[in-house]
Amino acid sequence: MTDEQHEGGFRTDMAISVDKGGPRYGEFVESARLFMDRVRAAMPTEELVDDLIDELATINAKLEAVAIDEWNSPSGTRIDLPARGNITLPPYLVNRADATGVDATLRFTRFHLGGNNAAHGGYIGTAFDDLLGMTGALATGKVTRTAYLTVNYRSITPLYTDLSVTTQVTKVDGRKIFVAAQMRDGDRLCAEADGLFIALNPGQP
Numbered sequence: 001m002t003d004e005q006h007e008g009g010f011r012t013d014m015a016i017s018v019d020k021g022g023p024r025y026g027e028f029v030e031s032a033r034l035f036m037d038r039v040r041a042a043m044p045t046e047e048l049v050d051d052l053i054d055e056l057a058t059i060n061a062k063l064e065a066v067a068i069d070e071w072n073s074p075s076g077t078r079i080d081l082p083a084r085g086n087i088t089l090p091p092y093l094v095n096r097a098d099a100t101g102v103d104a105t106l107r108f109t110r111f112h113l114g115g116n117n118a119a120h121g122g123y124i125g126t127a128f129d130d131l132l133g134m135t136g137a138l139a140t141g142k143v144t145r146t147a148y149l150t151v152n153y154r155s156i157t158p159l160y161t162d163l164s165v166t167t168q169v170t171k172v173d174g175r176k177i178f179v180a181a182q183m184r185d186g187d188r189l190c191a192e193a194d195g196l197f198i199a200l201n202p203g204q205p
């Protein structure tokens with residue numbers, strides 16, 4: 001489908017792939033994530049800031065020259081990569097995914113720091129939102145949007161630790177998919193969420 005043919009709305013024909021951007025695209029994404037961590041942790045000199053601005057200008061110009069729409073970019077559609085190659089999301093690996101729910105392993109890093117070595121609550125919510133959106137999509141075979149998402153923070157969520165995230169479909173009522181999720185560090189519950197996702201009608205934005 002071309003842009004001209006498209007009727008508007010959230011597309012169900014997102015061009016998922018395992019090869020866009022080439023075999024080293026995942027390494028590129030990881031380098032970008034490491035850069036974000038390094039920026040967050042850095043105390044640069046004025047001279048280094050000057051250098052970095054110039055180097056980044058070159059890199060940004062190269063990337064601007066190959067920008068493409070969201071439906072076709074590798075970022076967000078490379079299903080073989082952590083979090084579909086989308087640096088907006090905390091990196092997670094899906095271990096199991098079916099119509100009943102998803103099991104994933106997720107790792108927060110310095111970029112996701114809230115304070116005192118703990119993950120920022122907003123990134124915890126981001127992780128839940130994406131994995132619950134995936135849960136809604138798998139439960140219905142349709143694209144879903146978040147109607148509400150409630151997050152309860154039960155204990156500190158550490159950085160640089162493999163965390164397990166488990167989601168469940170609790171009820172489907174027409175277009176409404178009620179879902180729940182938990183984030184754990186080993187046996188310890190860090191956060192839990194419940195939400196309502198709505199399966200979109202054709203052409204719905």
Ligand SMILES: CCCCCCCCCC(=O)SCCNC(=O)CCNC(=O)[C@H](O)C(C)(C)COP(=O)(O)OP(=O)(O)OC[C@H]1O[C@@H](n2cnc3c(N)ncnc32)[C@H](O)[C@@H]1OP(=O)(O)O
Nearest residue numbers: 129130131133134137144145146147148174175176196198
């Ligand atoms: C594999 C790929 C995985 C990708 C995952 C990506 C996940 C990303 C998920 C997101 O972040 S989406 C972005 C955040 N969400 C939004 O921006 C949504 C903004 N809101 C809307 O677009 C609309 O309000 C919405 C689509 C959620 C619902 O509008 P609709 O016009 O489609 O539905 P409607 O308002 O008629 O409501 C349908 C039913 O849901 C109920 N409902 C809707 N919103 C509700 C709400 N907030 N609380 C309780 N019930 C709600 C509503 O009462 C009704 O119930 P009944 O059918 O029983 O009458």
